[in-house]
Amino acid sequence: xxxxxxxxxxxxxxxxxxxxxxxxxxxxxxxxxxxxxxxxxxxxxxxxxxxxxxxxxxxxxxxxxxxxxxxxxxxxxxxxxxxxxxxxxxxxxxxxxxxxxxxxxxxxxxxxxxxxxxxxxxxxxxxxxxxxxxxxxxxxxxxxxxxxxxxxxxxxxxxxxxxxxxxxxxxxxxxxxxxxxxxxxxxxxxxxxxxxxxxxxxxxxxxxxxxxxxxxxxxxxxxxxxxxxxxxxxxxxxxxxxxxxxxxxxxxxxxxxxxxxxxxxxxxxxxxxxxxxxxxxxxxxxxxxxxxxxxxxxxxxxxxxxxxxxxxx
Amino acid sequence: xxxxxxxxxxxxxxxxxxxxxxxxxxxxxxxxxxxxxxxxxxxxxxxxxxxxxxxxxxxxxxxxxxxxxxxxxxxxxxxxxxxxxxxxxxxxxxxxxxxxxxxxxxxxxxxxxxxxxxxxxxxxxxxxxxxxxxxxxxxxxxxxxxxxxxxxxxxxxxxxxxxxxxxxxxxxxxxxxxxxxxxxxxxxxxxxxxxxxxxxxxxxxxxxxxxxxxxxxxxxxxxxxxxxxxxxxxxxxxxxxxxxxxxxxxxxxx
Numbered sequence: 001x002x003x004x005x006x007x008x009x010x011x012x013x014x015x016x017x018x019x020x021x022x023x024x025x026x027x028x029x030x031x032x033x034x035x036x037x038x039x040x041x042x043x044x045x046x047x048x049x050x051x052x053x054x055x056x057x058x059x060x061x062x063x064x065x066x067x068x069x070x071x072x073x074x075x076x077x078x079x080x081x082x083x084x085x086x087x088x089x090x091x092x093x094x095x096x097x098x099x100x101x102x103x104x105x106x107x108x109x110x111x112x113x114x115x116x117x118x119x120x121x122x123x124x125x126x127x128x129x130x131x132x133x134x135x136x137x138x139x140x141x142x143x144x145x146x147x148x149x150x151x152x153x154x155x156x157x158x159x160x161x162x163x164x165x166x167x168x169x170x171x172x173x174x175x176x177x178x179x180x181x182x183x184x185x186x187x188x189x190x191x192x193x194x195x196x197x198x199x200x201x202x203x204x205x206x207x208x209x210x211x212x213x214x215x216x217x218x219x220x221x222x223x224x225x226x227x228x229x230x231x232x233x234x235x236x237x238x239x240x241x242x243x244x245x246x247x248x249x250x251x252x253x254x255x256x257x258x259x260x261x262x263x264x265x266x267x268x269x270x271x272x273x274x275x276x277x278x279x280x281x282x283x284x285x286x287x288x289x290x291x292x293x294x295x296x297x298x299x300x301x302x303x304x305x306x307x308x309x310x311x312x313x
Numbered sequence: 314x315x316x317x318x319x320x321x322x323x324x325x326x327x328x329x330x331x332x333x334x335x336x337x338x339x340x341x342x343x344x345x346x347x348x349x350x351x352x353x354x355x356x357x358x359x360x361x362x363x364x365x366x367x368x369x370x371x372x373x374x375x376x377x378x379x380x381x382x383x384x385x386x387x388x389x390x391x392x393x394x395x396x397x398x399x400x401x402x403x404x405x406x407x408x409x410x411x412x413x414x415x416x417x418x419x420x421x422x423x424x425x426x427x428x429x430x431x432x433x434x435x436x437x438x439x440x441x442x443x444x445x446x447x448x449x450x451x452x453x454x455x456x457x458x459x460x461x462x463x464x465x466x467x468x469x470x471x472x473x474x475x476x477x478x479x480x481x482x483x484x485x486x487x488x489x490x491x492x493x494x495x496x497x498x499x500x501x502x503x504x505x506x507x508x509x510x511x512x513x514x515x516x517x518x519x520x521x522x523x524x525x526x527x528x529x530x531x532x533x534x535x536x537x538x539x540x541x542x543x544x545x546x547x548x549x550x551x552x553x554x555x556x557x558x559x560x561x562x563x564x565x566x567x
Binding site for chain 2: 022023024025028029030032033045050051052053054057058059060061062064065066067069071074077217218266268269270271272273
């Protein structure tokens, strides 16, 4: 029995581990390290209608147990992704979750419509949480009514299920999640980065050219866990969890909080083999924890009436 | 591509400048000068790897040498590691200097600035063994951070400049090139952006290769942290880590 196989709307995953959008490009770089077919899915880099260069450099800065990035949604544009990146990825037996972004609702709708028609795109991830662009991105992800309207519009045109990527930069993430669920989203992905900043001690100026950036890495894991714990109890659509995952134990923690699958982001930069390593380690960890299947872990931290876990001997 | 390499030697060379020699099987995959390794110095802090250029590749001994400046949190921590300890190394990464651009009998000018000097050492070694006549111009801030002058002399004439004039010619590498009217067929350079820019502007008709430095995230081309513009385009880009770090002059906007 495959204890890792997971079924989610639009996604039949051989395991619930996927690289997070923005941390894996379009897969080409990591294909040098391992066979991408090993992955549960791939969340490709956010794509906009036109090519974007993104922000000036420096675009990254380190923080304790984390990093700030302000890439600014650099991408080659929808045409190139449809004509070159997705056909290239089609050589691998792995479903693609296409992250889509835009500056206007019209742009999101256009990208969603065409991206969802690509044969290996099994789901969309609606990016309403990028903190590094002036227009769009997070602007659509901090007011529930706006997020709901965009979700509805994208759902109308998409031929595949739509997952909405939530921003942690909100006062009430549960309210946001509920509005998006009510608007017809098939699932949620959470969390995107937290808005942060670093200042150079010698120059007294921000390190990032964009001044602020999104915080990721192990530093944000407890925030992601808390938010997934809250949201998963308030909605009935599945959650793909992310935020600082580095190990198989981290994956289980996200599942306990309420995730049904997870994405690994920053950790890819530190260890290119982190995803296949986690996939390889999970079955033994499930065995040790007394689970037959990983889906038994989902929401275990709050579900009532679950039998006690028998750990080890 | 990833290995726990063993520290064989680790010695200070100049103020804050360290020479780190590592052994491991990865050395057998290191060929081109100017490529880099991505080194993990700690588990959580700092979180990211550090890109450090290869200074010397010794396949027979199975060793490679890296020279770095202990300045930030990562390199300061690295400076505390002792021989016998291992460190997690990913690489070699990126595209290095095209050694074959200079033919036997031709003259190559190698220009380095500060911590951009190290990759020129392996380059000088390989060019010299190909029968290329090499001349080095090395620029440093001040006398106490000068390193490797003697080692470079093994392969060719070596001139040193310091910004404060405390050693060698006072001024910049371009002052040395101009004063001595150094000529060449191919120029290879690594150092701070203003230096690379000055060289690119001074020799627009020449064959010039420049190695860029940039803050990196992944080091393999996935995160888009270290991109630079391509001339005459708003959106076209090259990644310093995976398309570079060495570019032909004019290929990217400095």
